[in-house]
Amino acid sequence: MRLEPRADSPLSLQLIAPLGAIAAALALCAVLVAWTGAPVLRAYGLLIEGALGSRFALTETLTRATPLILTGLAAAVAFRAKLWNIGAEGQLYMGALTAVILGGGMIDLPAGLLVPLVMLAAMAVGGATLLGPAVLKVRFGVDEVVTTLLLNFVVLLLVSMLLEGPLKDPMGMGWPQSAPVISAAELPKLIARTRLHAGLAIAVGLAILLWLIDTRTIWGYENRAVGANPRAAAFAGMPVTWIMLRTALLSGGLAGLAGAAEVCGLKGYLTLDLSPGFGYSGIVVAMLAQLHPLGVVGAAVFIAAIFVGADAMSRAMPIPNYIADVMVSTSLLCMLVAGLLVRYRLRRG
Amino acid sequence: MTAASASRSLSTKGKPEVVLRLTGITKRFGPLLANDAISLTLHAGEVLALLGENGAGKTTLMNILFGHYVAEQGTIEVFGRPLPPGSPHAALEAGIGMVHQHFTLADNLSVLDNVAVGTESLWRLRSDRRASRTRLLELAQRFGLDVRPDALVADLSVGERQRVEILKALYRDARILILDEPTAVLTPQEAAGLFETLGRLTADGLAIVFISHKMNEVFAASDTVAVLRAGKLVATHATNSTDRAKLAELMVGRTVTPPAPLPLLAGDPVLDLSRVTVVSGHGQPLLDAVDLTVCRHQVVGIAGVSGNGQTALAELVSGLSAPDSGRVTIKGVGVERADPKAMVHRGVARIPEDRHSAGLVGAMTVWENLIGERYRDRAFSRFGILRRSAARTYAREVIKDFDVRCPGPDARTQLLSGGNMQKLILGRTLAYRPDLILASQPTRGLDIGAVSYVHGRLLEARAAGAGVLLISEDLDEILALADRIAVIHQARLTPLLPNGHVSIGQLGLLMAGHWDILPEILDAA
Numbered sequence: 001m002r003l004e005p006r007a008d009s010p011l012s013l014q015l016i017a018p019l020g021a022i023a024a025a026l027a028l029c030a031v032l033v034a035w036t037g038a039p040v041l042r043a044y045g046l047l048i049e050g051a052l053g054s055r056f057a058l059t060e061t062l063t064r065a066t067p068l069i070l071t072g073l074a075a076a077v078a079f080r081a082k083l084w085n086i087g088a089e090g091q092l093y094m095g096a097l098t099a100v101i102l103g104g105g106m107i108d109l110p111a112g113l114l115v116p117l118v119m120l121a122a123m124a125v126g127g128a129t130l131l132g133p134a135v136l137k138v139r140f141g142v143d144e145v146v147t148t149l150l151l152n153f154v155v156l157l158l159v160s161m162l163l164e165g166p167l168k169d170p171m172g173m174g175w176p177q178s179a180p181v182i183s184a185a186e187l188p189k190l191i192a193r194t195r196l197h198a199g200l201a202i203a204v205g206l207a208i209l210l211w212l213i214d215t216r217t218i219w220g221y222e223n224r225a226v227g228a229n230p231r232a233a234a235f236a237g238m239p240v241t242w243i244m245l246r247t248a249l250l251s252g253g254l255a256g257l258a259g260a261a262e263v264c265g266l267k268g269y270l271t272l273d274l275s276p277g278f279g280y281s282g283i284v285v286a287m288l289a290q291l292h293p294l295g296v297v298g299a300a301v302f303i304a305a306i307f308v309g310a311d312a313m314s315r316a317m318p319i320p321n322y323i324a325d326v327m328v329s330t331s332l333l334c335m336l337v338a339g340l341l342v343r344y345r346l347r348r349g
Numbered sequence: 350m351t352a353a354s355a356s357r358s359l360s361t362k363g364k365p366e367v368v369l370r371l372t373g374i375t376k377r378f379g380p381l382l383a384n385d386a387i388s389l390t391l392h393a394g395e396v397l398a399l400l401g402e403n404g405a406g407k408t409t410l411m412n413i414l415f416g417h418y419v420a421e422q423g424t425i426e427v428f429g430r431p432l433p434p435g436s437p438h439a440a441l442e443a444g445i446g447m448v449h450q451h452f453t454l455a456d457n458l459s460v461l462d463n464v465a466v467g468t469e470s471l472w473r474l475r476s477d478r479r480a481s482r483t484r485l486l487e488l489a490q491r492f493g494l495d496v497r498p499d500a501l502v503a504d505l506s507v508g509e510r511q512r513v514e515i516l517k518a519l520y521r522d523a524r525i526l527i528l529d530e531p532t533a534v535l536t537p538q539e540a541a542g543l544f545e546t547l548g549r550l551t552a553d554g555l556a557i558v559f560i561s562h563k564m565n566e567v568f569a570a571s572d573t574v575a576v577l578r579a580g581k582l583v584a585t586h587a588t589n590s591t592d593r594a595k596l597a598e599l600m601v602g603r604t605v606t607p608p609a610p611l612p613l614l615a616g617d618p619v620l621d622l623s624r625v626t627v628v629s630g631h632g633q634p635l636l637d638a639v640d641l642t643v644c645r646h647q648v649v650g651i652a653g654v655s656g657n658g659q660t661a662l663a664e665l666v667s668g669l670s671a672p673d674s675g676r677v678t679i680k681g682v683g684v685e686r687a688d689p690k691a692m693v694h695r696g697v698a699r700i701p702e703d704r705h706s707a708g709l710v711g712a713m714t715v716w717e718n719l720i721g722e723r724y725r726d727r728a729f730s731r732f733g734i735l736r737r738s739a740a741r742t743y744a745r746e747v748i749k750d751f752d753v754r755c756p757g758p759d760a761r762t763q764l765l766s767g768g769n770m771q772k773l774i775l776g777r778t779l780a781y782r783p784d785l786i787l788a789s790q791p792t793r794g795l796d797i798g799a800v801s802y803v804h805g806r807l808l809e810a811r812a813a814g815a816g817v818l819l820i821s822e823d824l825d826e827i828l829a830l831a832d833r834i835a836v837i838h839q840a841r842l843t844p845l846l847p848n849g850h851v852s853i854g855q856l857g858l859l860m861a862g863h864w865d866i867l868p869e870i871l872d873a874a
């Protein structure tokens with residue numbers, strides 16, 4: 001068996017590949033499910049029902065997908081420029097921190113002004129968090145994988161310090177959590193009596209906007225050129241350094257927005273368990289989506305559905321809910337293989 | 350190499366033994382017939398040149414031989430035994446060594462490690478470094494391949510890396526050596542050294558297949574020449590029974606007439622360098638008080654061995670760098686700082702030395718590459734929005750005007766052949782009727798057809814009033830095109846010498862730094 005490069009990859013193949021990868025992942029995980037002694041089809045049925053089968057399930061999945069779309073976009077935008085931002089988790093917490101500080105009653109504005117202000121400020125702070133590593137990369141060639149990854153721990157410790165100290169909620173009965181944001185800073189609900197909030201609309205809107213920028217504007221054109229071949233971009237006269245830095249601002253900003261949206265749309269206050277690794281899952285989302293902004297939305301919903309559905313499944317059957325982690329990881333691996341098969345064809349002999 | 354196998358390849362009777370026989374090799378890539386029933390034989394001690402244009406199927410054929418690809422039809426026999434298809438391992442076992450065009454060395458390992466890697470069993474705990482070293486040095490000495498076993502590959506020049514690649518094959522007892530475009534990356538001097546090595550290898554009974562599209566190399570190095578065209582073997586000749594014109598015609602399939610420059614009077618200066626000095630980050634001079642003038646209707650050729658300051662000169666005129674001292678003037682206006690975009694808008698057409706890595710973005714489409722230098726112009730964008738249909742229309746025109754062979758404006762650039770990539774770059778820059786053309790190694794790695802096309806376009810631009818600064822390592826190219834020639838050596842540039850008043854021999858001496866002959870040439874001129 002050998003791989004041969006394909007001269008061209010038809011669009012149909014590119015669309016079928018992710019679906020095939022997911023089917024393969026589900027088939028592989030079926031072995032594990034069967035191992036627990038549970039009936040496979042019924043388990044998957046429960047999973048799908050728990051993720052999509054009711055109004056409640058569906059809104060829960062979409063609520064879970066919201067931060068994943070934003071961190072997924074953060075990773076996709078950066079990775080396309082070959083800026084390996086592994087620090088979305090830290091940028092998310094910086095955004096969340098900005099949200100509880102600005103939205104905690106410090107500024108008194110009507111909701112129509114306060115919400116955009118908080119969101120933009122969170123983006124700015126998230127972007128600024130990535131700007132440091134980006135400057136170090138373009139100026140001195142410091143590996144951003146290391147700096148962004150380590151910054152995550154710095155940020156978490158900073159948040160921990162603030163939650164134990166100046167930001168600690170006096171009404172919080174001693175828990176390390178911030179005071180809640182005031183109601184004018186809250187994102188409105190999209191559907192009444194559910195947890196689904198306007199963050200989803202913002203995230204999907206941004207995904208579409210980023211896709212349009214990417215394909216239709218000179219900004220996107222420059223970004224793609226620099227991502228694919230910075231030397232040729234510089235030779236053609238593109239401002240490569242500025243393009244890298246603005247990509248960093250955007251990527252960090254999207255992750256920061258994810259944090260602010262979680263605080264202002266869902267949790268209301270900041271704790272150290274605001275994010276169950278949304279920043280890192282964003283990388284998986286972006287890879288599953290093959291770094292395509294619209295694909296990110298689909299991939300985020302898929303991963304959210306697996307997690308939400310697995311929770312429901314584990315309540316009804318003796319299958320631990322960490323099967324979700326296994327399924328997501330298997331999907332990513334299958335997706336990588338599928339990506340390979342889109343670019344190469346398998347030959348016998 | 351054991352005595353037994355050495356005697357195996359040298360036949361006792363007069364006629365040398367057949368070491369390799371390809372019969373009816375056929376290979377398709379989708380609709381493309383890359384190899385069409387090709388049959389070849391190779392004898393011990395023979396150098397076979399495989400000549401053909403880019404895309405003629407030379408590399409595919411050798412990749413089949415080495416087991417990278419599997420042929421649909423045909424058989425391969427090595428030393429009389431059939432070679433199992435599709436296994437580089439089997440090819441190595443059978444004594445076939447391949448030196449790829451793009452080297453396959455690990456930069457962070459030493460020469461010795463690179464040569465020995467993969468030859469020792471993984472189950473052995475200790476590697477016998479001393480034996481490997483002795484063997485490497487012995488091979489190096491026997492074939493005149495001078496290497497330092499402990500040097501890091503990253504620190505080696507291209508020529509040295511190639512020697513390591515060859516040693517790697519010899520270390521594995523190769524008796525048949527395939528060299529894929531071995532001189533594409535070499536200077537003329539390094540190429541001459543390589544041909545000397547090939548002589549020693551064949552004297553030892555090795556057989557060599559030498560892939561090339563350069564005529565003079567075929568005559569310099571080969572015994573037999575096989576010409577491929579569009580996947581077919583069109584002719585096999587003893588090299589000394591044929592001539593350049595005949596081979597060129599076989600290769601291209603029609604007669605090629607190289608374009609010749611019309612006599613023209615030089616016009617106003619478009620580029621002027623006055624006492625220009627550029628210093629590297631380490632304080633070394635890259636250009637040292639260089640004076641140079643290029644006028645309209647004039648081609649100025651810069652000859653020199655690579656690495657003597659050509660890159661710095663090209664970067665300066667491309668707008669990628671600014672002089673540390675001295676003055677650069679374009680059409681009478683001084684250049685103050687490094688700004689490639691400003692150079693483009695001043696009417697400088699820039700053809701970069703390395704079209705893959707600096708000229709084009711391979712992952713992007715043809716139309717996206719064509720607007721690369723001018724995407725901010727009103728013709729291609731308004732208020733930051735790309736005018737994609739306008740850009741595609743423009744791309745279609747350039748594709749037609751410059752005869753770029755590609756499926757269309759939306760084709761990925763990396764799928765184009767080298768010649769078509771260069772046509773794309775020519776189209777991108779020459780379509781705007783430039784005043785000055787910087788052509789850095791404009792025909793490196795191109796086949797005859799594409800070379801004469803590029804030359805023709807440059808001369809056309811010269812006739813239309815452009816000045817051309819031609820930086821090339823190919824002396825034939827400079828002598829064919831340039832009105833005036835300057836030689837660059839260790840960051841310094843000779844005065845401009847009129848073409849026709851300086852011989853190849855004199856240029857060679859100047860390139861080697863013997864500038865004491867300059868007064869003599871200038872007096873004669």
